[in-house]
Amino acid sequence: MRGTALPQAQPAEEWGVCVSESAGRNAIDVRGVRKVFGSGDGQVTALDTVSVSIRENEFFTLLGPSGCGKTTLLRLIAGFEFPTDGQIMLHGEDIALLPPFRRPVNTVFQSYALFPHMTVAENIAFGLEMLGKSRSEIDGRTADMLKLVQMEELAKRKTSEISGGQQQRVALARALAPQPKVLLLDEPLSALDYKLRKEMQLELKQLQHETGITFIFVTHDQEEALTMSDRIAVMSTGKILQVGSPHDIYEHPAERFVAGFIGETNFLDAEVVATSAGSATVKLPSGKQIPAGLPEGFQPGSRVSLAVRPERAQIVAADADATLAGVIDNLVYLGTDTHFHLRLDGGEAFIVRQQNSSGSGINFATGDRVGVILGDDAAQILKD
Amino acid sequence: MTSAQDVAQQIERRDIRNRWLLSAPALVIIFLAAIGPLLVMVAYSFMVKGDYGDVRFGEFSLDGWFSVLFWRDIFDDTIGLADAHLSILWRSIRLSFITTALTLAFGFPTAYFIATRPPSTREVWVFLITIPFWTNLLIRTFAMQEVVRNEGILNSLMIWSGIVDQPVQIMYTDAAILFGMVYVYLPLMVLPLYASMEKLDFRLVEAGYDLYATRARVLWRIIIPLVRPGVIAGSILVFIPSLGAYVIPRVLGGGKNMMLGNLIELQFGAGRNWPLGAAMSITVMLIVMLALLVYVRNATRSGVQHG
Ligand SMILES: Nc1ncnc2c1ncn2[C@@H]1O[C@H](COP(=O)(O)OP(=O)(O)OP(=O)(O)O)[C@@H](O)[C@H]1O
Ligand SMILES: [Mg+2]
Numbered sequence: 001m002r003g004t005a006l007p008q009a010q011p012a013e014e015w016g017v018c019v020s021e022s023a024g025r026n027a028i029d030v031r032g033v034r035k036v037f038g039s040g041d042g043q044v045t046a047l048d049t050v051s052v053s054i055r056e057n058e059f060f061t062l063l064g065p066s067g068c069g070k071t072t073l074l075r076l077i078a079g080f081e082f083p084t085d086g087q088i089m090l091h092g093e094d095i096a097l098l099p100p101f102r103r104p105v106n107t108v109f110q111s112y113a114l115f116p117h118m119t120v121a122e123n124i125a126f127g128l129e130m131l132g133k134s135r136s137e138i139d140g141r142t143a144d145m146l147k148l149v150q151m152e153e154l155a156k157r158k159t160s161e162i163s164g165g166q167q168q169r170v171a172l173a174r175a176l177a178p179q180p181k182v183l184l185l186d187e188p189l190s191a192l193d194y195k196l197r198k199e200m201q202l203e204l205k206q207l208q209h210e211t212g213i214t215f216i217f218v219t220h221d222q223e224e225a226l227t228m229s230d231r232i233a234v235m236s237t238g239k240i241l242q243v244g245s246p247h248d249i250y251e252h253p254a255e256r257f258v259a260g261f262i263g264e265t266n267f268l269d270a271e272v273v274a275t276s277a278g279s280a281t282v283k284l285p286s287g288k289q290i291p292a293g294l295p296e297g298f299q300p301g302s303r304v305s306l307a308v309r310p311e312r313a314q315i316v317a318a319d320a321d322a323t324l325a326g327v328i329d330n331l332v333y334l335g336t337d338t339h340f341h342l343r344l345d346g347g348e349a350f351i352v353r354q355q356n357s358s359g360s361g362i363n364f365a366t367g368d369r370v371g372v373i374l375g376d377d378a379a380q381i382l383k384d
Numbered sequence: 385m386t387s388a389q390d391v392a393q394q395i396e397r398r399d400i401r402n403r404w405l406l407s408a409p410a411l412v413i414i415f416l417a418a419i420g421p422l423l424v425m426v427a428y429s430f431m432v433k434g435d436y437g438d439v440r441f442g443e444f445s446l447d448g449w450f451s452v453l454f455w456r457d458i459f460d461d462t463i464g465l466a467d468a469h470l471s472i473l474w475r476s477i478r479l480s481f482i483t484t485a486l487t488l489a490f491g492f493p494t495a496y497f498i499a500t501r502p503p504s505t506r507e508v509w510v511f512l513i514t515i516p517f518w519t520n521l522l523i524r525t526f527a528m529q530e531v532v533r534n535e536g537i538l539n540s541l542m543i544w545s546g547i548v549d550q551p552v553q554i555m556y557t558d559a560a561i562l563f564g565m566v567y568v569y570l571p572l573m574v575l576p577l578y579a580s581m582e583k584l585d586f587r588l589v590e591a592g593y594d595l596y597a598t599r600a601r602v603l604w605r606i607i608i609p610l611v612r613p614g615v616i617a618g619s620i621l622v623f624i625p626s627l628g629a630y631v632i633p634r635v636l637g638g639g640k641n642m643m644l645g646n647l648i649e650l651q652f653g654a655g656r657n658w659p660l661g662a663a664m665s666i667t668v669m670l671i672v673m674l675a676l677l678v679y680v681r682n683a684t685r686s687g688v689q690h691g
Binding site for chain 2: 102105
């Protein structure tokens, strides 16, 4: 969907909110926001003192399991809900109490929420009309948008007469047409089939890059979050646990929940022996000492959990020098990879993922006694 | 030679026959209760009036139809326009129209309120709306007399609070009739409006706000177009009985402020002119049908097609 005319993030004066543009500022600042639904016994704390900053031109993803408060945070930013406590700033301006129609923020709804009584083109033009743009500008921009999402041929169709993927494109075009400062996307791809979803992931990412609009994207699909985002916030039960680049989140999960939610992870018990900046030496129950990544706040002597990604471990023939030792419980051949499900000597389960092209040449079978060696930065100490 | 196509056709034919059988009782009732009497009315309207009411069977006459609009002087046979009939017709249309507009104005927010309650409490509100139906219309209308008459509740309150020092004459005016009709027909507007608002996807309302539409514009551009079927149904349900209202203008409007219902009743009662009454009834029906046709045409042209 590469059109010639792409909407650019536009100067702030066009909007009612007076903001000054300066490079590197945050598009959105969420400060100590709490959101409580209901009262008395039925009270639900959907967001529990959430603070997060989203930079300009960033593809920012909110990732978390169902019910963790992703939609709630998005709705607070859009203005459909108002925070119980805290501030929401757009370019440094508190917008927490502005109604949605005064916020230069648009939403792509999970259900798309296209107006059924309007055509595709009318849907896309709606926001521009409400902003009081001139007819020629509305028509021009609508045509650009139709081109951008490759829907020119279907412009006159009713929205009930187009496919799910096409509806998704219209929803996107409708939200982009008024050139918002921030675009909110609530699981916009979840209704699409796998192939279309992959396609749209790439298109969305490219669109974000070209328009320079800040995207806040909600998903509970960790793979989607890793492939698309500049930064990810991992949420659980109304809290943001960790914010970081996909690499950070994957390689250096700070908490057990994050490590477990994103990708497969092995957990090991250990004791901190010595610490230095950013890393530590830990002792495993077997007595072996290994290096491990260290978040702040751990002293030598503290008992900790380690996270080890299955692909960071390597399986070797049983050997006294190996870091871990155990028996192969199960062996899953996956074409490019083989997964070894081990039972360690301490009784824990441990998974090793080995690429089949690595040509190790050793064939292991179920029931074999094997060793596991870990790379220098394979283990990460978890906060919890 | 029974191909799959034949079988399919047979099944379809049987389906159609079964559907006819199932709707037979309804069709019989519709015929006996609506079309039958209508045919009788048409026949009566073309007969000569009897001296003490009724008609003289088999004697053809256009007098009934003639008298709907015209009037013949008994002494010199000059023909004039039946002003009284026209003014009553005009008053009826005007009052019905205002009633429809007012019930829409009051009913819309009410229906919106109910539709935006949590599902569990909606039923309670709908139930409350239907409570007036439990009491006979005549009794409710007389009760309304208690409200609007000179010594009634409304006037007593106004005098007591010092807004006026003389009772205001409401009883036996068009205002009293309007008051009564709006009160009685309001539920007929609220229920269909609520039925279509309940189906309204409120995420579309949010999408409207998100796209910079103010509350008023969301109402005009999104909510009203989407609940149009309810507006149409409610307006029809209120306009038709308003036009034929009988009890309310009789009790609250007195003898002077007649509406079509009272005029027609007069022909069958004291007027002893059944052909004229029949012709008038059919005229009213034709007016209603015409109005409906125009209204529904206009209202659905730009509206949603519900399939
Ligand atoms: N209007 C509401 N009234 C009461 N509780 C609510 C309301 N909206 C959300 N909640 C509650 O707040 C919590 C967070 O909901 P939210 O919709 O933000 O979750 P989510 O992360 O978007 O989940 P999902 O991935 O399933 O969409 C849930 O426990 C939910 O039940
Ligand atoms: Mg959600």
